Amino acid sequence: MIHSQPTGVSPMQSLEAMFAADVNFVANHPNIPQLLLSAVGRTTKSPLKLMIATFVRRYEQRLSSVIAEAQQHGEIRATLDEETAARLFIATIQNLVFRALIRDEFDKIREAAPAAFASYRACVETTQ
Numbered sequence: 001m002i003h004s005q006p007t008g009v010s011p012m013q014s015l016e017a018m019f020a021a022d023v024n025f026v027a028n029h030p031n032i033p034q035l036l037l038s039a040v041g042r043t044t045k046s047p048l049k050l051m052i053a054t055f056v057r058r059y060e061q062r063l064s065s066v067i068a069e070a071q072q073h074g075e076i077r078a079t080l081d082e083e084t085a086a087r088l089f090i091a092t093i094q095n096l097v098f099r100a101l102i103r104d105e106f107d108k109i110r111e112a113a114p115a116a117f118a119s120y121r122a123c124v125e126t127t128q
Contacts (some may be wrong), residue, residue: 011070012125015089016117018066022093023064023113030106033097060086067124076124092120 009017026033039048063086071075078087096116100109 010075011066011073012121014066015063015070016121018063019089019093019120020113022111023096026093026097026100027106030100033101037101042128045049056090060090074126076122077126080124088093088123089120091117 001095036052039046040052042049058103064082067080067082067085067089071078071082072078093116096112097111099112100106
């Protein structure tokens with residue numbers, strides 16, 4: 001999902017809103033992760049696989065931009081690489097999705113999301 005940052009919201013709050021929106025999307029469309037895993041698991045380069053790669057790359061760029069802004073605001077440690085922090089953000093959501101797929105518990109993904117984001121936040125935020 002490519003999200004725009006609401007005005008008057010801190011970059012960290014924007015990241016949290018993006019996280020929640022992504023989890024809500026997956027919870028509302030549990031068949032999408034299965035479709036994506038099927039497409040990326042193939043060894044051949046299909047148009048869908050290339051489209052997914054492009055989407056993820058653009059999303060990482062968007063996240064990196066918000067993360068850089070959060071660094072400028074002192075919300076995220078300046079020593080962190082923005083791209084790595086963006087990949088960690090995506091990996092945190094992927095972990096929720098993977099667990100939901102394995103356990104067949106997409107109905108519980110929303111309730112697990114706040115703790116997952118809190119863990120992400122603890123990894124990247126500045127110590128006050």
